[in-house]
Amino acid sequence: MARTPDIRMPDLTGRRALITGGNSGLGFETAKRLLAAGAEVIITSRSAEKGADAVRRLEARRAGPSGASGGSGGSGGSAGSGASGSSGAPGSSGAPGAPGAPASLSDGSAGTAGTDSASTARGAASSGDGFADNDHGAPVGAHDSATSGGSAEYTNASFGASGTTGRGSVRAVPLDLANLGSVRRLADEIVGDGHPLDLLFNNAGVMAVPRRTLTDDGFELQFGTNHLGHFALTGRLLPALMRSDAARVVTMSSIVHWMGRIDFEDLQSENRYSAWGAYGQSKLANLMFAKELARRNASLGWGVLSLAAHPGFSRTNLQSSGPNLGRTKPSRLMKGMNAMPGMTQSAAEGALPELFAATNDEVLGGDYFGPSGLFELTGEPNFAHFARRAENEKQAALLWLRSEELTGVSFPTD
Ligand SMILES: NC(=O)c1ccc[n+]([C@@H]2O[C@H](COP(=O)([O-])OP(=O)(O)OC[C@H]3O[C@@H](n4cnc5c(N)ncnc54)[C@H](OP(=O)(O)O)[C@@H]3O)[C@@H](O)[C@H]2O)c1
Numbered sequence: 001m002a003r004t005p006d007i008r009m010p011d012l013t014g015r016r017a018l019i020t021g022g023n024s025g026l027g028f029e030t031a032k033r034l035l036a037a038g039a040e041v042i043i044t045s046r047s048a049e050k051g052a053d054a055v056r057r058l059e060a061r062r063a064g065p066s067g068a069s070g071g072s073g074g075s076g077g078s079a080g081s082g083a084s085g086s087s088g089a090p091g092s093s094g095a096p097g098a099p100g101a102p103a104s105l106s107d108g109s110a111g112t113a114g115t116d117s118a119s120t121a122r123g124a125a126s127s128g129d130g131f132a133d134n135d136h137g138a139p140v141g142a143h144d145s146a147t148s149g150g151s152a153e154y155t156n157a158s159f160g161a162s163g164t165t166g167r168g169s170v171r172a173v174p175l176d177l178a179n180l181g182s183v184r185r186l187a188d189e190i191v192g193d194g195h196p197l198d199l200l201f202n203n204a205g206v207m208a209v210p211r212r213t214l215t216d217d218g219f220e221l222q223f224g225t226n227h228l229g230h231f232a233l234t235g236r237l238l239p240a241l242m243r244s245d246a247a248r249v250v251t252m253s254s255i256v257h258w259m260g261r262i263d264f265e266d267l268q269s270e271n272r273y274s275a276w277g278a279y280g281q282s283k284l285a286n287l288m289f290a291k292e293l294a295r296r297n298a299s300l301g302w303g304v305l306s307l308a309a310h311p312g313f314s315r316t317n318l319q320s321s322g323p324n325l326g327r328t329k330p331s332r333l334m335k336g337m338n339a340m341p342g343m344t345q346s347a348a349e350g351a352l353p354e355l356f357a358a359t360n361d362e363v364l365g366g367d368y369f370g371p372s373g374l375f376e377l378t379g380e381p382n383f384a385h386f387a388r389r390a391e392n393e394k395q396a397a398l399l400w401l402r403s404e405e406l407t408g409v410s411f412p413t414d
Pocket of ligand 1: 020021022023024025026027045046047050175176177178179203204205206207225226252253254255310311312313314315316317318350
């Protein structure tokens with residue numbers, strides 16, 4: 001029987017992490033694993049009720065050291081085969097160090113769709129040896145826990161939902177990425193408390209919204225939420241990230257980035273709107289942002305490692321909240337995919353690539369991780385293929401400039 005994908009988590013005691021969209025799906029599963037590893041976790045939620053409920057559910061799941069008991073944090077996920085192993089699951093000697101054979105990255109067998117030629121970040125690097133060395137619970141450059149912000153309380157921003165789960169702690173704070181004022185308020189709270197932020201998961205997202213819809217600031221909803229909101233959040237949180245001695249930003253992309261083109265003439269899809277086209281553009285922008293952030297960090301020395309990840313096809317609320325705009329009935333495509341064995345995985349499994357990017361000590365800035373199975377839909381995390389245009393530096397610089405103009409958030413230039 002195939003082994004359930006899993007990774008081993010390092011000890012994250014004294015580390016502070018913020019997960020956008022941590023009340024549901026992949027973000028919720030990510031929170032679970034971080035908590036079990038001892039981190040101080042801040043999940044964001046648009047609604048106080050959902051945030052408080054997520055904190056309650058995280059509390060309720062404090063079962064063991066893994067915290068990965070499988071299933072989706074959102075009701076849309078059919079629990080199925082969760083990543084049930086503890087961080088040291090029997091037979092997982094290679095995880096996360098050997099998440100799939102490197103050959104599978106270079107022989108094109110992943111066969112990710114798209115007309116553009118494929119790239120992988122460092123296709124031959126995942127020998128298993130170097131990565132496996134990270135499986136032993138070593139802190140990821142842990143800083144002095146006295147400065148970790150364990151007692152910080154949000155006043156304006158807090159939903160008042162917090163708890164202590166396993167060895168870590170969790171609280172929910174409000175964030176609507178479709179409202180730049182909300183982004184500013186949360187970032188001000190976090191930067192203002194004076195503590196480091198060690199891990200930022202740019203995870204939240206909305207997918208394939210059927211009709212062109214706008215954010216509060218007038219941006220197309222998917223580009224505005226998935227890319228611009230996270231761009232602004234990251235820029236505003238940079239001072240807190242720079243306080244960490246080992247900060248990482250993990251930005252969630254998707255296989256659907258292959259469908260994406262950055263339409264600089266029509267970034268907000270005013271002239272022509274397609275639900276998947278706009279989603280593809282936003283997810284390509286996520287990946288280009290992660291890579292450009294890595295380049296800027298390398299040249300400007302912010303000390304912030306930027307990575308990207310995708311979850312393959314994971315059973316979460318995404319398929320109902322985006323295409324169906326809140327309706328609970330999934331689309332026919334989603335129903336069909338869900339019915340095919342091996343084409344989807346649990347939310348717990350889907351969270352592994354972003355967790356891997358956030359915690360493995362062999363990763364390099366700009367690396368992109370996803371499941372290593374067929375079409376990168378399911379499986380152990382490994383380097384993911386990406387469209388070559390995702391690392392077009394000229395376009396990335398232009399996207400960065402336009403994002404700064406649109407959000408009014410500028411990153412330092414020296
Ligand atoms: N599931 C997959 O197969 C898949 C595949 C590729 C990529 N992804 C990416 O993975 C990420 C997580 O998605 P998921 O699958 O876990 O879906 P999910 O269960 O629907 O979770 C999405 C999260 O994003 C939040 N969100 C949506 N709009 C927001 C906004 N304006 N401001 C703040 N938060 C917002 C949602 O909050 P509410 O609960 O308030 O709606 C929810 O917490 C997304 O970026 C998605 O594009 C998922």
